[in-house]
Amino acid sequence: MMLFSPLDLRSIRLKNRIAVSPMCQYSAQDGFANDWHLVHLGSRAVGGAGLIIAEATAVSPEGRISPQDLGLWQDEQIDMLKRISSFIHEQGSVAGIQIAHAGRKASTKRPWDGMGNALAQDGGWQPVAPSALPFSEKALMPFALELEGIERIKQAFVSAALRANEAGFKVLEIHGAHGYLLHEFLSPLSNQRQDSYEGSFDNRLRLLEEVSQAVRAVWPEALPLLVRISATDWVEGGWSLEDSLKLAPRLKALGVDLIDCSSGGTLPSAKIPFGPGYQTNFAAKIRQTGILSAAVGMITSAAQAEHILRTEQADLILLGRELLRNPYWPLQAAQELKQDSAWPLQYERAK
Numbered sequence: 001m002m003l004f005s006p007l008d009l010r011s012i013r014l015k016n017r018i019a020v021s022p023m024c025q026y027s028a029q030d031g032f033a034n035d036w037h038l039v040h041l042g043s044r045a046v047g048g049a050g051l052i053i054a055e056a057t058a059v060s061p062e063g064r065i066s067p068q069d070l071g072l073w074q075d076e077q078i079d080m081l082k083r084i085s086s087f088i089h090e091q092g093s094v095a096g097i098q099i100a101h102a103g104r105k106a107s108t109k110r111p112w113d114g115m116g117n118a119l120a121q122d123g124g125w126q127p128v129a130p131s132a133l134p135f136s137e138k139a140l141m142p143f144a145l146e147l148e149g150i151e152r153i154k155q156a157f158v159s160a161a162l163r164a165n166e167a168g169f170k171v172l173e174i175h176g177a178h179g180y181l182l183h184e185f186l187s188p189l190s191n192q193r194q195d196s197y198e199g200s201f202d203n204r205l206r207l208l209e210e211v212s213q214a215v216r217a218v219w220p221e222a223l224p225l226l227v228r229i230s231a232t233d234w235v236e237g238g239w240s241l242e243d244s245l246k247l248a249p250r251l252k253a254l255g256v257d258l259i260d261c262s263s264g265g266t267l268p269s270a271k272i273p274f275g276p277g278y279q280t281n282f283a284a285k286i287r288q289t290g291i292l293s294a295a296v297g298m299i300t301s302a303a304q305a306e307h308i309l310r311t312e313q314a315d316l317i318l319l320g321r322e323l324l325r326n327p328y329w330p331l332q333a334a335q336e337l338k339q340d341s342a343w344p345l346q347y348e349r350a351k
Helices: 035-046 075-090 147-166 181-186 201-218 241-253 280-287 302-310 321-325 329-336 345-350
Strands: 007-009 012-014 018-020 051-058 094-100 171-176 225-230 258-262 292-296 316-319
Touching: 018 329, 035 051, 035 075, 051 075, 051 171, 075 094, 075 147, 094 147, 147 171, 147 201, 171 181, 171 201, 181 201, 181 225, 201 225, 201 241, 225 241, 241 258, 241 280, 258 280, 280 292, 302 316, 302 329, 316 321, 321 329
Parallel strands: 018 051, 018 316, 051 094, 094 171, 171 225, 225 258, 258 292, 292 316
Antiparallel strands: 007 012
């Protein structure tokens, strides 16, 4: 079965093609991971996923989506993350982490606090963006980044990558999707600058390419680098699948090993045709450019995941909500597909 075949990414071998998609837990304090993150991520490793990717981890305090997001902007945040990565590896899974900057979508309340803007009394701040264009009518007005600010953010990504390596992670993903900062530079809907980072297609790609190149330069050569993109904005005049197909080989040339194919997030008005496997076609198209791809989005059954791999639409399956519902989905999927897989010795009696 393809779903339970190994996948080699540089020197790293994933024991299967099942990955935990990075999902914000909104449970950190001042960017520090805690026991919730250990149990959340660790239980998915116990559950048999080959790759566990920790949530969008901010490269700077103002790069958080919410005040409760994880961070890697200071050395003191390394220790607990190292404990988490070590536990994941003890279970035979591979620990990955996604580094991110939320851009104009930063400083929002966590979902169970009512969403909306996180103001100063909530621990909030003024977000930054390519241009002074808010995400929505009710969102905070972002500060348009100057060139010096862009340079600081690039360095913040590099520093976060170095800390991720020190924390023991073996796979690194750069978040370039969902309307967050790097995606905001890509899309003409959010990028209306008048300098070398806006205007032409090449200019809008510049920041993502510079970040990818700078991170690849410090991330160990033997370890894989992933980039998550929104393959389309789902909005006329925005970032499109055709743009993504031009971007993919350029990222590969910079040393990116796999593109994690999601979509949307630039504007709240986007009409997204949600449904089972609604983003799989993007992974299939990206894969045809010659780079490995991952499919994500409403993939819920073992048969569906196996079909995606067998029909060569993707090389890796990322599961999000399904693994929130059932952290042991990989163990059950193996049984469903009549594929033998190792269970934790502590759970063998239930196999």
